Amino acid sequence: MKKNIAIIMGGYSSEHNISIKSGNVVHKYLDREKYNPYRIVITKYRWYYLDELEQEHAVERSDFSVGIHGKKVQFDCVFNAIHGTPGEDGLMQAYFELLGMPHTSCDHYEAALTFNKRDLLSTLKPYGIPCATSYYLNKGQTVDDDAIVDKVGLPCFVKANRAGSSYGVSKVHNKADLANAIATAFKEDSQIIIESFLDGTEVSVGVITFNNEVTVLPATEIISENDFFDFEAKYLGKSQEITPARISEKQESNVRQLAEFIYKTLGLKGYTRSEFIFIGDVPHLLEINTTPGLTEESLLPQQAKTAGISLEELFDSAIVEALR
Known part of the structure; x- marks a missing residue:
C-alpha cells in the first residue's frame, strides 16, 4: 500500500520562498508508485495542504491530519523541506516526535544545536574541530x-x-x-x-544516511564572484559551484573524515551539508545545515548526482530511513 507523505515547506523565516521551491522539487520527484505526496505549507498564521488545483485545505494540528472533501487524511511520514525556523531549529521535529510521527530530519535537540552557530561551535571545540575565532x-x-x-x-x-x-x-x-x-x-x-576571516578554499560537504549507511558525498568547491558566498552568489548565479571540488587527495581525505566524524559525533540523521574553509590542508568548520536546499541546482543534489544518486533515489532514501 502506498504511503502518505506530507512534504512540509515554507516556514517563518526569510528562507520561506526558497523552502517552497525545495518542497515543490521533492513533490515532483517522489515516486508515485510508492507514495502519495501532499504539499503542506507552514506559515506563522496558517498550516494548509495545497492540492493539485492550488486549493488550500487546513491542517488539523492536534494530530497533523488534513480533511479533504469530508475525508480525513493521515500521514505515514513527514518530509521536511523547511529551511530556517520552525523546520531547521527543532520546533517541528519536537512536534512530530510528540505525535510519534516519523520525519526525515534529525531529532529536535540536534536540529536546535546545529541551527545555533554559537552553540554548535562551542560543542565541537572540545573535540578539536578547527574553526574561526x-x-x-x-x-x-x-x-x-x-x-x-x-x-x-x-x-x-x-x-x-x-x-x-x-x-x-x-x-x-x-x-x-x-x-x-x-x-x-x-x-x-x-x-x-x-x-x-579565513582565507582559503571553501567547500561544502553533504553527509546523508543512504541504504542504512552514513555516506559522505563528493565535496563542492565554492567560488563566489562577490566578496563572499552571499545570497546573490547562492541563488542568483554569482558563483561557480564545482563538484567534485578541485582539492588535493590529502584535503579531500581530511574533509571527508571530519564531516563524517561530526555527523556521527552529534548523532545526526537524514541530510546534512557542512561548510568548511581550508587553511593549508586543514578544513575549518563554518556551519552545518540540517535541511539543505533540495532544488535541482542546490548543492546537495549536485553532490548526490556526482555520486550516482538520482533525485528520486535521494528523496526515497530519506523516507525509507525515517520509516526504518
Whole structure:
C-alpha cells in the first residue's frame, strides 16, 4: 500500500520562498508508485495542504491530519523541506516526535544545536574541530568595536546566529563599517556571531544516511564572484559551484573524515551539508545545515548526482530511513 507523505515547506523565516521551491522539487520527484505526496505549507498564521488545483485545505494540528472533501487524511511520514525556523531549529521535529510521527530530519535537540552557530561551535571545540575565532553579541549589549577587532581582526564576518541562506551576513573590511553590519545581522536574529576571516578554499560537504549507511558525498568547491558566498552568489548565479571540488587527495581525505566524524559525533540523521574553509590542508568548520536546499541546482543534489544518486533515489532514501 502506498504511503502518505506530507512534504512540509515554507516556514517563518526569510528562507520561506526558497523552502517552497525545495518542497515543490521533492513533490515532483517522489515516486508515485510508492507514495502519495501532499504539499503542506507552514506559515506563522496558517498550516494548509495545497492540492493539485492550488486549493488550500487546513491542517488539523492536534494530530497533523488534513480533511479533504469530508475525508480525513493521515500521514505515514513527514518530509521536511523547511529551511530556517520552525523546520531547521527543532520546533517541528519536537512536534512530530510528540505525535510519534516519523520525519526525515534529525531529532529536535540536534536540529536546535546545529541551527545555533554559537552553540554548535562551542560543542565541537572540545573535540578539536578547527574553526574561526569568534566574538558573540546579543541585542541590547554594548558594542565595543575595539574589542571586536582585537579579538577577530579585519576583515571579519558578522552573521546572524540563527539564520540561513546568508541572510544577515556581512563581510567587514573597516572598523567604521561594523555598526551597519551588526544592525543588518540583528534584523534576522537577536544573537549574532562575529568571526575572523579565513582565507582559503571553501567547500561544502553533504553527509546523508543512504541504504542504512552514513555516506559522505563528493565535496563542492565554492567560488563566489562577490566578496563572499552571499545570497546573490547562492541563488542568483554569482558563483561557480564545482563538484567534485578541485582539492588535493590529502584535503579531500581530511574533509571527508571530519564531516563524517561530526555527523556521527552529534548523532545526526537524514541530510546534512557542512561548510568548511581550508587553511593549508586543514578544513575549518563554518556551519552545518540540517535541511539543505533540495532544488535541482542546490548543492546537495549536485553532490548526490556526482555520486550516482538520482533525485528520486535521494528523496526515497530519506523516507525509507525515517520509516526504518
